[in-house]
Amino acid sequence: MNATTRPGFKARSDAALANPTLKTAIDRTTGTAERKRAAALAGFAEYEPARSRGSAIKDHVIANLDHYLEMFERNATASGAEVHWAATDSEACDIVIRLCREAGAKRVTRSKSMLGEEIGLPDALGSAGIERVETDLAEHIIQLAGEHPSHIIWPAMHRTREQVAELFNADHKPPPADDEAASMVQSARHVLRGKFLSADVGISGANFLIADTGATCTVTNEGNAELTTTPPRVHIVTAGIEKLVPSTSHAMALLRLLVRSATGGELTQYTTFHCGPKRPGDADGPEKMHIVLVDNGRSEMIANEFRDMLRCIRCGACMNHCVVYRQIGGHAYGGTYPGPMGAVLTPVLDGLAQSRDLPFACTMNGRCAEVCPVEIPLPTLLRAWRGRSWRAGLEGATMRAGLAAWAGLARRPGLYRMASGIGVRALRLLGRSGWIGSLPFAGGWTRHRDLPGPTGGTFMERYKAERGKRSEDRR
Numbered sequence: 001m002n003a004t005t006r007p008g009f010k011a012r013s014d015a016a017l018a019n020p021t022l023k024t025a026i027d028r029t030t031g032t033a034e035r036k037r038a039a040a041l042a043g044f045a046e047y048e049p050a051r052s053r054g055s056a057i058k059d060h061v062i063a064n065l066d067h068y069l070e071m072f073e074r075n076a077t078a079s080g081a082e083v084h085w086a087a088t089d090s091e092a093c094d095i096v097i098r099l100c101r102e103a104g105a106k107r108v109t110r111s112k113s114m115l116g117e118e119i120g121l122p123d124a125l126g127s128a129g130i131e132r133v134e135t136d137l138a139e140h141i142i143q144l145a146g147e148h149p150s151h152i153i154w155p156a157m158h159r160t161r162e163q164v165a166e167l168f169n170a171d172h173k174p175p176p177a178d179d180e181a182a183s184m185v186q187s188a189r190h191v192l193r194g195k196f197l198s199a200d201v202g203i204s205g206a207n208f209l210i211a212d213t214g215a216t217c218t219v220t221n222e223g224n225a226e227l228t229t230t231p232p233r234v235h236i237v238t239a240g241i242e243k244l245v246p247s248t249s250h251a252m253a254l255l256r257l258l259v260r261s262a263t264g265g266e267l268t269q270y271t272t273f274h275c276g277p278k279r280p281g282d283a284d285g286p287e288k289m290h291i292v293l294v295d296n297g298r299s300e301m302i303a304n305e306f307r308d309m310l311r312c313i314r315c316g317a318c319m320n321h322c323v324v325y326r327q328i329g330g331h332a333y334g335g336t337y338p339g340p341m342g343a344v345l346t347p348v349l350d351g352l353a354q355s356r357d358l359p360f361a362c363t364m365n366g367r368c369a370e371v372c373p374v375e376i377p378l379p380t381l382l383r384a385w386r387g388r389s390w391r392a393g394l395e396g397a398t399m400r401a402g403l404a405a406w407a408g409l410a411r412r413p414g415l416y417r418m419a420s421g422i423g424v425r426a427l428r429l430l431g432r433s434g435w436i437g438s439l440p441f442a443g444g445w446t447r448h449r450d451l452p453g454p455t456g457g458t459f460m461e462r463y464k465a466e467r468g469k470r471s472e473d474r475r
Helices: 009-017 020-042 047-063 065-078 089-102 114-119 121-127 137-145 161-171 181-198 224-229 248-262 298-302 307-311 339-350 367-371 378-391 397-410 413-430 459-474
Strands: 082-086 107-110 131-134 201-204 208-210 215-220 234-240 270-274 288-294
Touching: 020 248, 047 065, 047 248, 047 307, 065 082, 065 288, 082 089, 089 114, 089 121, 089 201, 089 234, 089 288, 107 121, 107 181, 107 224, 114 121, 114 234, 121 131, 131 137, 137 161, 137 181, 161 181, 201 224, 208 248, 215 224, 215 248, 224 270, 298 307, 307 339, 307 378, 339 367, 339 378, 367 378, 397 413, 413 459
Parallel strands: 082 288, 107 131, 107 201, 201 234, 234 288
Antiparallel strands: 208 215, 215 270
16 A cells, blocks of 8 residues: 555544554553653663753764764774665665675574664565564564554554464464463564574675674564574675764763663663674674665755754654643554654655645644654654745645734734634533533544543633732732
């Protein structure tokens, strides 16, 4: 289903809101993530200075990207890796498919990589007739389900344990003993272990690219990245050019922020630096290592108002704390990246005309910016897309007429106060029980939840009453 025929954001959101199982699955994970992050930061007294340093590191790299790209290529090549450059998603896929064919690959294992999802690599491998085995447990789940990730850290967040058990019972031979987590993990290990060892090529992403050593860094909790990159004869890395950091010490500074923000831990179980292929005397490792550096719109972002988005270290904290994401999940966003970060990135990748609803899927409460470990001003970037949408004439006639009417009222304070007063009194009549179950022009809200009724007058009425009360108290 292509972008012109798939359901739009509003239809996808309606379907998500009508799915109570989805809400259960999201609440289980995001609630836990929010609590664990809060606990981790409570014990990290240096968080705010570390956050400022992380933001400064990313800004420095972005401002000097050409310098660090050349340094990384030079040092990666010196370590024995081959560096390839891809301007677009299709070019990146073509390079990976060519390298797989040169290696005579029939089967490839793939460690979770959102960059791989962004460029469409899973579909490209399938079209090339190459068997793809997802090695991350959550990616294995959604591969069995024929789905795309719904979260950048927990790709199968939208599925409950019970649903996963159904998938494993249908696919795994033998099936898991029961639907408990330990049994299902053991079942997946049994299915995947032989494929780890028989793959011709291993494909990974990179959380960081280390400029002064030419190394790539992967961060996982399962060890699947190590089993993906070590046994096969060929290791292929796909990474966005913004993943660069000057040195290993800079990577470690960002890792302190990434892991706490993503999972609430101090460090993941597996943080591995890959520096070139196997050398003489090494016990294991790939015979060849290829690194595909992908632009895909990033250079354009450097020169426009979305530059700050290139700081993103893909922790997922913004979506874990987003009131919209926590109601509709990731698939409703329709792109590779969901949540607030996706609402900024998807228009870059897919075009604003195809995704103009996403910047408006936000309450502007600012929670995403508060929890971002590298201080990305996400609400400001979303407002920038809203402005572009308006200037491009992408808003419908109803929206434009409504805003014109509101602007007319807002320019006439007396008329505005009168209209708002009438509106509050009408809402109070409709919400005598405290809640409003149906409201004209607000069906998008009341179709799925009740609207709280007003508890008093307008803001100005309450402000004047409070000011008068304080004047009386002073007397």
